Amino acid sequence: MRPQSPNSYQQALVAKAREIAQARLAARADHHDREMVFPKESLQDLSEAGLTASLVDKAFGGLGLGHHRGDILTHWLIVKEIAKADMALARCFEGHANAMLLIDCIADDAQKARWFEGVVNHGHNWAVWSGEPQVVKPGQKQRFGTYVKETTDGYYVDGSKVFCSSAPGADWAILMVSTKGPGGARHATSAQDLIMLACDLRDPSVTVDDSWWDPMGMKGSVSYLVRFEETFIPKENLIGTPGQYLHEDWQTRFTPQYTATFLGGAEAAYEYALAYIQKQQSQQDPYVQHRIGKMAIHLETCRMWLARTAHLWETGEIQEAKLAGNSTRYLVEQLTMEVVNHAIHICGARSLIRPSALERIYRDLSFYVRHDNDDQVLAMVGKANLGVAHDASFFHAGKEDRSARGRASL
Ligand SMILES: Cc1cc2nc3c(=O)[nH]c(=O)nc-3n(C[C@H](O)[C@H](O)[C@H](O)COP(=O)(O)OP(=O)(O)OC[C@H]3O[C@@H](n4cnc5c(N)ncnc54)[C@H](O)[C@@H]3O)c2cc1C
Numbered sequence: 001m002r003p004q005s006p007n008s009y010q011q012a013l014v015a016k017a018r019e020i021a022q023a024r025l026a027a028r029a030d031h032h033d034r035e036m037v038f039p040k041e042s043l044q045d046l047s048e049a050g051l052t053a054s055l056v057d058k059a060f061g062g063l064g065l066g067h068h069r070g071d072i073l074t075h076w077l078i079v080k081e082i083a084k085a086d087m088a089l090a091r092c093f094e095g096h097a098n099a100m101l102l103i104d105c106i107a108d109d110a111q112k113a114r115w116f117e118g119v120v121n122h123g124h125n126w127a128v129w130s131g132e133p134q135v136v137k138p139g140q141k142q143r144f145g146t147y148v149k150e151t152t153d154g155y156y157v158d159g160s161k162v163f164c165s166s167a168p169g170a171d172w173a174i175l176m177v178s179t180k181g182p183g184g185a186r187h188a189t190s191a192q193d194l195i196m197l198a199c200d201l202r203d204p205s206v207t208v209d210d211s212w213w214d215p216m217g218m219k220g221s222v223s224y225l226v227r228f229e230e231t232f233i234p235k236e237n238l239i240g241t242p243g244q245y246l247h248e249d250w251q252t253r254f255t256p257q258y259t260a261t262f263l264g265g266a267e268a269a270y271e272y273a274l275a276y277i278q279k280q281q282s283q284q285d286p287y288v289q290h291r292i293g294k295m296a297i298h299l300e301t302c303r304m305w306l307a308r309t310a311h312l313w314e315t316g317e318i319q320e321a322k323l324a325g326n327s328t329r330y331l332v333e334q335l336t337m338e339v340v341n342h343a344i345h346i347c348g349a350r351s352l353i354r355p356s357a358l359e360r361i362y363r364d365l366s367f368y369v370r371h372d373n374d375d376q377v378l379a380m381v382g383k384a385n386l387g388v389a390h391d392a393s394f395f396h397a398g399k400e401d402r403s404a405r406g407r408a409s410l
Pocket residue numbers: 091095127128129130131132133134135162163164165166186218221223367368370371372373376397
């Protein structure tokens with residue numbers, strides 16, 4: 001089956017995101033990048049337009065999009081429009097959306113009522129924090145990771161996480177932590193012991209450390225280090241059951257969304273190059289023609305893979321959707337990096353001098369694609385096609401598929 005064309009409602013939602021992105025969000029991107037500040041006003045704009053509730057059930061006042069509701073493409077296209085204006089902001093929006101999807105699909109009705117009310121009526125921002133990389137990099141003095149102690153009433157979380165997007169501005173975060181020790185979801189030693197806890201970030205035992213965050217790009221995602229000092233989280237804030245996140249491959253629902261952000265950045269780079277060519281009047285240059293031709297084909301390929309992946313989710317072809325999403329993740333990284341490289345070749349050195357959207361996109365994209373290791377993503381796609389056991393969520397070499405089904409292939 002081929003993906004269907006979007007209906008007028010879907011088109012209107014994406015058009016609304018585009019309008020806000022072009023009229024308001026794009027102008028703030030440079031400030032978020034230079035000052036490394038939380039994109040508060042931009043998220044407020046998106047909230048007032050109802051877009052931060054895109055994945056919230058209509059019964060709770062949301063837009064009711066989602067993989068399981070027959071429309072995830074519209075949400076991904078909204079992410080793309082936001083990323084076109086500001087990739088770092090899109091990361092904050094993505095993290096919030098991931099939390100909404102988990103609550104919408106896994107949380108109980110009382111939790112939904114409690115938390116969605118805050119999002120829909122008060123503009124609360126959410127995040128999902130797993131980041132506990134276990135490999136110590138050269139020069140790194142402290143180890144990252146959390147320890148969890150369970151009591152009859154709840155859990156005590158102690159330790160640190162990094163890459164906590166929206167850290168200084170989020171109201172709530174879903175913490176991916178393990179009762180078996182550090183590692184988060186990505187480096188979990190035991191899938192069964194990974195739990196999801198909704199943490200109210202007003203708790204004084206939670207502190208953010210911005211000194212850790214001095215990256216080359218995605219600066220405005222303010223993905224700081226966060227410390228938890230015996231942070232108590234009541235049992236009523238446990239989302240789903242232990243192990244559910246990895247057993248049900250939830251990460252595979254999020255992976256294609258990252259590619260929407262890559263693609264938004266690359267589309268903006270393409271438009272930057274077109275404007276530059278117009279100024280230079282270099283349309284007749286054969287090298288420019290070749291590079292623009294490749295860029296256009298690459299971008300169209302990315303859009304087609306994203307739409308195909310969405311269609312598979314929307315029509316319930318779940319195993320195919322997971323594989324298509326991971327293939328999309330691999331392909332879109334390669335093609336969008338090439339698109340940006342072509343843009344730089346067309347525009348020259350001055351395009352890499354601030355203020356230049358292309359300069360920022362180059363840094364943001366180069367950094368953000370390292371969210372996963374594309375060598376391992378590609379190996380996973382190979383394994384799936386060979387019928388070999390694999391990890392569809394985090395692509396770990398040597399780790400088998402962590403789903404409860406224990407399938408040999410997707
Ligand atoms: C801008 C940005 C924002 C992010 N925001 C969030 C967020 O909000 N929430 C969140 O949970 N996460 C977030 N992530 C973090 C992300 O989920 C990863 O945890 C992070 O990229 C890991 O950092 P790393 O690559 O340095 O570490 P590692 O995971 O340690 O990887 C380093 C390298 O070593 C490889 N490697 C690691 N372990 C092994 C092994 N055992 N054998 C062989 N190779 C190995 C990896 O493939 C990689 O190439 C964000 C990432 C970025 C870039």
